[in-house]
Amino acid sequence: MNSSADVQGLDECAVRLVDPERVTSVNARMPAEDDIVDTADVFSLLGDPRRLKLLVALLDGELCVCDLAAVTGLSESATSHALRLLRAHRVVAVRRDGRNAFYRLDDAHVRMLVDLAVAHTEHTDAIHPER
Amino acid sequence: MNSSADVQGLDECAVRLVDPERVTSVNARMPAEDDIVDTADVFSLLGDPRRLKLLVALLDGELCVCDLAAVTGLSESATSHALRLLRAHRVVAVRRDGRNAFYRLDDAHVRMLVDLAVAHTEHTDAIHPER
DNA sequence: TGGACATATGAACAGTTCTGCAGATGTGCA
DNA sequence: TGCACATCTGCAGAACTGTTCATATGTCCA
Numbered sequence: 334m335n336s337s338a339d340v341q342g343l344d345e346c347a348v349r350l351v352d353p354e355r356v357t358s359v360n361a362r363m364p365a366e367d368d369i370v371d372t373a374d375v376f377s378l379l380g381d382p383r384r385l386k387l388l389v390a391l392l393d394g395e396l397c398v399c400d401l402a403a404v405t406g407l408s409e410s411a412t413s414h415a416l417r418l419l420r421a422h423r424v425v426a427v428r429r430d431g432r433n434a435f436y437r438l439d440d441a442h443v444r445m446l447v448d449l450a451v452a453h454t455e456h457t458d459a460i461h462p463e464r
Numbered sequence: 465m466n467s468s469a470d471v472q473g474l475d476e477c478a479v480r481l482v483d484p485e486r487v488t489s490v491n492a493r494m495p496a497e498d499d500i501v502d503t504a505d506v507f508s509l510l511g512d513p514r515r516l517k518l519l520v521a522l523l524d525g526e527l528c529v530c531d532l533a534a535v536t537g538l539s540e541s542a543t544s545h546a547l548r549l550l551r552a553h554r555v556v557a558v559r560r561d562g563r564n565a566f567y568r569l570d571d572a573h574v575r576m577l578v579d580l581a582v583a584h585t586e587h588t589d590a591i592h593p594e595r
Numbered sequence: 596t597g598g599a600c601a602t603a604t605g606a607a608c609a610g611t612t613c614t615g616c617a618g619a620t621g622t623g624c625a
Numbered sequence: 626t627g628c629a630c631a632t633c634t635g636c637a638g639a640a641c642t643g644t645t646c647a648t649a650t651g652t653c654c655a
Binding site: 528529530540541543544545547548560562563564565 | 600601602603604
C-alpha cells in the first residue's frame with residue numbers, strides 16, 4: 334500500500350522532492366515491504382552479541398545447550414531462550430539425544446553472513462562508532 | 465577475562481560440560497569479545513526495517529533526506545535520526561550542498577551485506593518465523 | 596537583513612527485548 | 626517407581642530503541 338502509486342501522486346500531495354525521478358526508480362527497485370521486514374528480522378537475530386556468539390560457536394558443528402552456555406558465558410536459561418528464538422526462525426535446528434539437546438546451524442544464508450562478518454571483522458578493525 | 469583460561473579451569477569449577485574439548489577449541493577460535501560486539505552492532509543497524517530500507521535506497525547512489533523520507537515513508541525527523549545513527553557508525557556519509565544533505569553508502573562491507581541479503585530474500589521466500 | 600526552507604538535535608513517552616526466577620517437562624538410571 | 630538431571634517455558638521487572646514534538650542551526654533569496 335506504500336508502493337509506486339503513492340509516489341506518482343506526490344506532485345499533488347505537496348511533499349517536496351529534490352529528485353523525483355530517482356525516487357520513482359528507487360521505489361520501483363525496492364523489494365516488497367514483507368521482504369524488507371523478513372530480511373531485517375534475520376539481521377536483527379544476528380544483531381545481539383550473545384546470539385551472534387552462539388552462532389559463531391556453531392559454525393564448526395553441533396553443540397549442546399550447556400556447552401553453548403559455557404562458551405558464551407550466558408546462563409543456561411538465557412541460552413535456552415536465545416536458542417528458542419533462533420529455532421523459531423529456523424536459523425538453528427535441534428537434535429535430541431537422551432536428556433541433551435544438540436543445536437546446529439541450519440540456515441546456509443545465515444552461515445554465510447556470520448562467516449563473512451566474522452572474517453571481515455577480524456581483518457579490518459571493524460567499524461568504530463564515534464561514541 | 466572470559467577467554468580460554470576460564471575454560472581450562474572448568475573441571476574444578478563444577479560447570480558440567482558434555483564435550484569439553486570442543487568447547488576449548490571453539491573458544492580458541494572465538495573472536496575477541498570486542499570484535500563480536502562490533503560485528504553485532506553492524507548487524508543490529510541492518511536489523512531495523514526502516515534503516516534497512518534507507519540503505520537499500522542508497523544502493524544506487526546518493527539521495528537527500530527528504531527523498532529518503534519519501535522512499536521509506538518515515539517522517540523527516542525520524543529519517544534524520546536514523547541517518548545520524550548510520551553516520552555515527554560510518555555506514556553512510558554526507559555531502560552537503562546548500563541546504564540539502566545528500567547521503568550515500570560509505571561502507572563496502574555493509575553494501576555487500578545489504579546486496580546479498582536483499583538478493584537472497586527476493587529469490588527464496590525468506591525465513592518464516594513460526595509466530 | 597529577514598523570512599522560508601532543509602536538516603539536525605534533545606527530551607520524553609511507548610513499545611519491544613532480554614534476563615532471571617520459578618516451576619514444568621521429559622529422560623535415564625538405581 | 627522415584628530421583629537427579631538437562632532443558633524448556635511463562636512471567637515480571639529492567640534496559641534499550643525508535644518515534645514524535647518542539648526547537649535549534651545553517652542556507653538561500655528577496
